[in-house]
Amino acid sequence: MFSCEPLVAPGSRYYNYAAGALARSSLLCLQCIGLFTYLPGYQLTRRSYDSFLLEVILDGELEGESDGRPFRAVRGNAVLLDCYRPHHYASATGWQALWLHFDGPGARGYYDWITRSGGPVLAPENFEELHRSLAGLFQQFDNGPIPGEGQMAREIAGALGLLLDPPETPPGSGGLDRVLRTINENLHRELSVQQLAEQAHFSEYHFIRLFRSQVGTTPRQYIITARMERARHLLKTTDLPLETISEQVGYTSDSVFCTQFKRRYGVTPTEYRQT
Structure with missing residues (x-):
């Protein structure tokens, strides 16, 4: 589907998916995946949105706040947000991102572990691998057929797995x-x-x-x-x-x-x- 959201560039597209009851109770589940170009001035504020958001920044920059903590992300960063909590992000210059809303029984555990060393912004050394991982999943929705729920869970876990031990950890924590x-x-x-x-x-x-x-x-x-x-x-x-x-x-x-x-x-x- 093409986005009709204000200040999202034409051609930006996304796909929703409604997982079955068994998958929702057992697996990491994809809710929505998209590739957007956000135009200058775009902003979004939500008190709550029942999911976690993984966003790979392909170009530009954005600033925001997650659960009261400010953050700034630029090209080459990944952003992981707990959307159950208040969050806001915006950009005066615009940015491009490949993003994924997901949830499931293990989702919060991944979030807590990945963000344990600081805020929601990460600078993964394996950024290109992370990009390819999400891009491959997006292309399956783009070109069909839609992958099975087990495969989607593996793909999401694989992407999150690349962020489990971010290189920017406190000095000496190794x-x-x-x-x-x-x-x-x-x-x-x-x-x-x-x-x-x-x-x-x-x-x-x-x-x-x-x-x-x-x-x-x-x-x-x-x-x-x-x-x-x-x-x-x-x-x-x-x-x-x-x-x-x-x-x-x-x-x-x-x-x-x-x-x-x-x-x-x-x-x-x-x-x-x-x-």
Whole structure:
């Protein structure tokens, strides 16, 4: 369909898609995809629009606000907006973009992860690959036949996957990958936050702040979760006695391990193994 929106250039076109009930409950779903040239002076303000928006900026520039946070995007940027929240964007000079409205059970998780390091604007090193990914999906609507819902979900997930670890992350945050590996490889040992901070070359205070912002929890809480998940796996897949499992996940006291396990899962390790 050709756009009849004011200050959208002639020839700009888009396609709507209504996913079935099963796809909506299970998959990432395309709602609308378009290739627009926005003319100087274009602006849009919405309190809410039930979707997430991924926009690849092909030319020009725009400025906006998403949930109270200002942003500016230029050619080579990608913009990911939570349209459930108030948002606004406009341009005095105009811009061209390939865009996609999508939603689904995992959509917010992708959004939260991709935007965790800052605002909605990203500068992906793989911009051309991202452009090709969305352009390929758009061309399928342009030329037919329309892809199946499973294929659309894969294409959307593929495009978002290119943004999962944007290059512009806070200085030193790459060290967290090494810390996470250290934790998961040494759950049987005592792991102090101070030691982990030294490995990442940060003060303990700054390390805890960075860890929480990037991982979503404190280092100590993450260690406990990792230990409990390892314990659940061992309880279900081995016949190891509780004492051995307790030692393998870093607890020198069986009673402390059992108390911690029940506090988290509502059952004792023995009860969990029997279910």
